[in-house]
Amino acid sequence: MDSFTEVKPGRRWFQKIYLVIMLWFVGRAIQAAARVDKAVAKQFSAMPDGYTFSLGAYPRGPHMVVGKDDTGRVRYLGRNPDKHPVHLQMMLKSMGGLFTLFTFRESTPVANARSRLVVTGDVPQACAAVRILDIVQVYLLPKPIAKLAIKRYPRWSVKRHTLDRARVLFRTLFGR
Amino acid sequence: MLFSFLCPAKTCAGVNALDHLAFELDAMGASKPMVIQDKASHDAGLTKKLKQAFSGSGMTMGISGPAPEDPDSQAAAMFVRSLYDCFQEKGYDALVALGGKAAAQAAKALNIAVSLGPEALTSKEIFQPLAPLVFLPTGTDAYDGTTRVTQFNGHPLSSPHLSPDLVMIDPRLMLTDDRNLLLDRALTCLAAGCEIFALSPAPPARAYAATIVCLARSALASLLASGLKGPDNLKAAARENARIHNTLVQASVMTGYLMSQDAPIVSLALGRAIAGRGRAPLGQIMVIVLPAVLESRPSTALGDLYLHLSTPDAFASVPASQQPLAAVYEIRNITHTLFSLSHGLLPRTLGEAGWSMDALESLRDDIKNAFGLTDPKTLTRIMARALDGRPMGN
Numbered sequence: 402m403d404s405f406t407e408v409k410p411g412r413r414w415f416q417k418i419y420l421v422i423m424l425w426f427v428g429r430a431i432q433a434a435a436r437v438d439k440a441v442a443k444q445f446s447a448m449p450d451g452y453t454f455s456l457g458a459y460p461r462g463p464h465m466v467v468g469k470d471d472t473g474r475v476r477y478l479g480r481n482p483d484k485h486p487v488h489l490q491m492m493l494k495s496m497g498g499l500f501t502l503f504t505f506r507e508s509t510p511v512a513n514a515r516s517r518l519v520v521t522g523d524v525p526q527a528c529a530a531v532r533i534l535d536i537v538q539v540y541l542l543p544k545p546i547a548k549l550a551i552k553r554y555p556r557w558s559v560k561r562h563t564l565d566r567a568r569v570l571f572r573t574l575f576g577r
Numbered sequence: 578m579l580f581s582f583l584c585p586a587k588t589c590a591g592v593n594a595l596d597h598l599a600f601e602l603d604a605m606g607a608s609k610p611m612v613i614q615d616k617a618s619h620d621a622g623l624t625k626k627l628k629q630a631f632s633g634s635g636m637t638m639g640i641s642g643p644a645p646e647d648p649d650s651q652a653a654a655m656f657v658r659s660l661y662d663c664f665q666e667k668g669y670d671a672l673v674a675l676g677g678k679a680a681a682q683a684a685k686a687l688n689i690a691v692s693l694g695p696e697a698l699t700s701k702e703i704f705q706p707l708a709p710l711v712f713l714p715t716g717t718d719a720y721d722g723t724t725r726v727t728q729f730n731g732h733p734l735s736s737p738h739l740s741p742d743l744v745m746i747d748p749r750l751m752l753t754d755d756r757n758l759l760l761d762r763a764l765t766c767l768a769a770g771c772e773i774f775a776l777s778p779a780p781p782a783r784a785y786a787a788t789i790v791c792l793a794r795s796a797l798a799s800l801l802a803s804g805l806k807g808p809d810n811l812k813a814a815a816r817e818n819a820r821i822h823n824t825l826v827q828a829s830v831m832t833g834y835l836m837s838q839d840a841p842i843v844s845l846a847l848g849r850a851i852a853g854r855g856r857a858p859l860g861q862i863m864v865i866v867l868p869a870v871l872e873s874r875p876s877t878a879l880g881d882l883y884l885h886l887s888t889p890d891a892f893a894s895v896p897a898s899q900q901p902l903a904a905v906y907e908i909r910n911i912t913h914t915l916f917s918l919s920h921g922l923l924p925r926t927l928g929e930a931g932w933s934m935d936a937l938e939s940l941r942d943d944i945k946n947a948f949g950l951t952d953p954k955t956l957t958r959i960m961a962r963a964l965d966g967r968p969m970g971n
Contacts (some may be wrong), residue, residue, distance in 0.1 A: 404642025405663055410631040417633070459600050460634060495596035496633045515591060519600075 416500045417463060421480065424456070424465035426573060428477035430530075430537045431467050433572030435475035437565050441536050444529045445475050452521070454530050455482045456487035458472045458499040489522030489530060505549040509534060540569045580779035583737055584834045586712075586723060586899070590746035590827060595626065598673075599634035603744055607671030609637055611664055613684045615676030616643040617752055618715055623675060626749050627713075639669055644683035645814045649731045657683060657729070661690045671700075671709040674722060675709055675750070681712055681722030685728035698729055703736035705793040713743035717762035717825040719744075723833030737813055740837070744830050747824075753815070753822045754763065757858075763821075764860025765913070766828040767793035768844045768867045771886070771908065773835050775871050775879045783878065785831050790885040792828035792967050796821045827859050843870045847959070850944045851937070857923075857930040864912055865927055868905045869962035872969035873955050879904055905968070926966035934964060 434441040450473050451554040457464030465480040467486050478485050498517040501507045509531055512518055522528045535551045548554050589597060602610055614625060622638050631638060641660055645652040663669075664687065672691075674684035689697050692707040712722045723744055726735045741792040754762070770789030777783055799821050836842060847870075848863035857865075871879060880900030884892040886907040895903045915923040927937065937960045944956065962969065 405639060405660070407637060407639045407667065408628060409637045410628045413633050458633075460603065469813065494600040497593060497596040497630075501593070510672070515593075518590075537765070 403420055407490055413496060413500075415499055420458070420496065421463045421501060421535075424463055424480060425477075426541065427456075427534070427537060428467055428480075429573045429576075430541050430569060432477045433477050433532070433569045434537050436567045436576075437572065438452045438536060438561070441533055444533050446473075447529060448526060452489075452490065452526070453478065453485050453487050454526065455485075456530075456534070456568060457482065458493045458496040459519070461496075463496075463499075489520070489526050489528035490532060491527060492519045492521070493517050498543060505546050506545060508550055508552055510552045516517045524555055537569075540566050541573075579776055580777075582779045582781040583838070584781075584785075585737060585740050586744050586834065588744045588746070588830060592748065594745050595713070595749060598627075598630055598745060599636055601745075602636070602671055602709065602884070605608050605671065605742060606720055607709045608626040609639075609667075610671040610673045610711070610821065611639040611641065611660070611669040611687075612673045612675055612768065613641045613644055613660070613687065614674075615678075615680040615929050616646070618669060618676040618680065618750075619643040621752055623714075623715065623750055623752075626747075627673075627675065638673075639667065640664065644679045646679045648679070648682040648686070648728050653683065653686075657686050657690060657880075657932065660687050661753075663693065664691045671711065673711045673713060675713045675715065675721065677714070677716045677718045678721035681741075682727050682729065682962050684710060684712075684884060685727040685734075689729075689734065690936075698730060698734070701734075703734060703738050705738070707738050708927055709743075709744060710741045711743045713745050713747070713750055714826055714830060715750050717754055717759060717822060717829050719746075719826050719829040720766075720833035720836055723830050725837035735837070740834075746826055746830060747821055748819075750825065751819065751822055753818045756806070759796070759821055759914075760823060760955075761858040761860035762829060763793050763797040763800060765845075765848070766825065766832045766865045767797060768848070768860065768863035769832050769835065769842050770828070771867060771882055771904075772842055772844050772870055773838075774877045774885065775882050775904075777838075777876055779838070779839065782835055785835055787885050789828050790832050792824050792831075792884070794886060796824045796828070797911070801918065804918060834970065836908075843873075845853040847963075849929070850940045851932070854940075856932065860898075861912075861915075861923060862927070862930070864908065865924065865930070865966075866959060866963040867966070868908050868966075869959040871908075872906055872962070873959050905950070909966070927960070927964045928966075932964060934961065937964065 435445050448469060450469055450471055453466060453468030455464050455466045464480050464482045466482050468485060469475055470479050494517050498512065502512050539551045539555060541546050542550060612624060645656055647653060666900035672684045672688050674680040686698060687712050688707045689703060693705055714722055723741060725737055725740045729737055766789050770786045770793060774783050774790060844863045844867045848859045848865045852859040852862045880897060883900045883904035886904055912925045916925045941956060
């Protein structure tokens with residue numbers, strides 16, 4: 402048949418690079434916030450030691466992996482979920498969906514409501530992970546953008562908005 | 578009460594729904610889909626959107642040329658044969674029909690051939706499951722793609738396995754129809770929905786039908802509110818048409834699910850037989866015969882239909898005993914409004930559409946044979962009432 406064509410759709414390099422950078426920031430920020438912010442620490446304390454979760458896009462990522470080590474410290478474990486035993490996998494059904502989420506055109510609850518998010522693992526832990534992500538996005542983003550990314554902008558103390566935010570940002574960039 | 582209801586298709590609709598296609602195919606165990614499109618989709622270059630949706634998925638896909646419009650033509654047989662060879666040689670494992678009736682029928686025929694062998698295309702029933710089939714509607718004729726029947730080479734085929742596994746409605750794929758076609762499709766969906774809601778014994782079918790009636794009624798209200806020509810501002814008209822189109826595609830997809838249930842839809846059967854003679858479009862004929870069909874059988878749900886056809890306030894203001902009459906009047910009122918808006922061009926009765934009882938009687942055998950409507954007395958009564966628009970009891 403003359404008009405039949407076989408195509409291999411290309412890759413979205415710009416989106417992938419943007420998402421790799423964003424997920425690195427968010428992963429590092431979760432690690433930092435777990436040490437600075439009591440609410441984040443509390444969410445992690447409900448998870449067992451050695452618990453690992455990942456957030457990424459189907460089928461080829463990018464991903465970020467965050468987990469608690471045996472001593473209970475929260476660590477950003479990189480972007481390869483195959484290297485770690487992942488207990489909770491949160492995945493957007495396409496990289497376009499993850500890009501929409503991280504360009505803040507859709508908040509996490511809206512993406513979930515539009516059936517873009519697939520979770521493999523415990524639902525309570527997934528809810529905790531989403532709460533952690535919400536807090537971290539408030540730390541990382543200016544208020545007008547954070548309002549797009551989360552359902553409701555929280556009313557925090559001045560200390561949390563200024564000093565804690567500075568500590569989280571500093572630890573995200575330079576901390577271990 | 579005994580009823581059966583089967584809808585094996587998953588429906589996925591909304592903004593960026595197409596982005597989920599690779600994931601959904603993977604969930605069905607498919608990794609190399611073949612896309613079959615119709616002429617309108619081909620001319621509009623819709624496969625570009627499909628390629629964008631697949632980018633980053635790593636899936637290779639085959640894209641066919643436009644499928645022939647007539648499934649009984651020699652060209653359609655050649656088209657399916659050539660794709661069959663391609664499918665087998667290159668190892669495809671799923672089919673995606675992009676477009677309307679032509680694409681869906683070609684994809685269903687090809688699916689039978691590749692799953693059960695080409696000889697299965699001449700058998701009457703399909704008993705085994707077929708390869709995954711995804712239907713991506715682009716127009717308001719989507720009911721032709723979501724039914725469980727198809728036709729190939731003059732041979733009708735019917736099976737629950739012919740229903741698509743996944744129907745994905747994405748606004749990016751819509752090819753907006755003109756207002757006359759939108760109006761006709763709104764009437765088709767409305768009539769089918771009303772009949773199933775009032776007369777079906779299956780609660781799931783009635784739930785689907787209630788949604789169809791609400792969607793079609795909302796589209797019809799928009800079409801009638803701005804007159805049959807639509808807004809003068811071109812941009813506003815295009816925006817409104819696109820919105821109505823999206824609503825109707827959803828209604829049409831659901832109508833297709835109900836069209837292939839066990840009980841035939843009488844107004845659809847009559848509409849297809851009568852509209853096939855070309856004196857009025859399908860939707861118009863269906864709405865004309867619908868009151869007579871509803872009045873021909875006792876129904877406890879006819880009164881509830883008034884709730885979906887009107888507003889909750891209007892429904893509450895009518896006593897329960899008068900709600901069935903009010904529902905039928907509301908349907909007749911649609912044809913009256915259309916008659917008035919079109920300055921008498923759109924008929925209110927089959928008589929106004931140029932039909933006589935003798936001409937309708939000559940269709941009776943076609944209707945009985947094609948749609949299995951076996952009660953000749955009821956059929957004659959419905960046709961007589963639709964001919965002059967007389968309500969039952971007069």
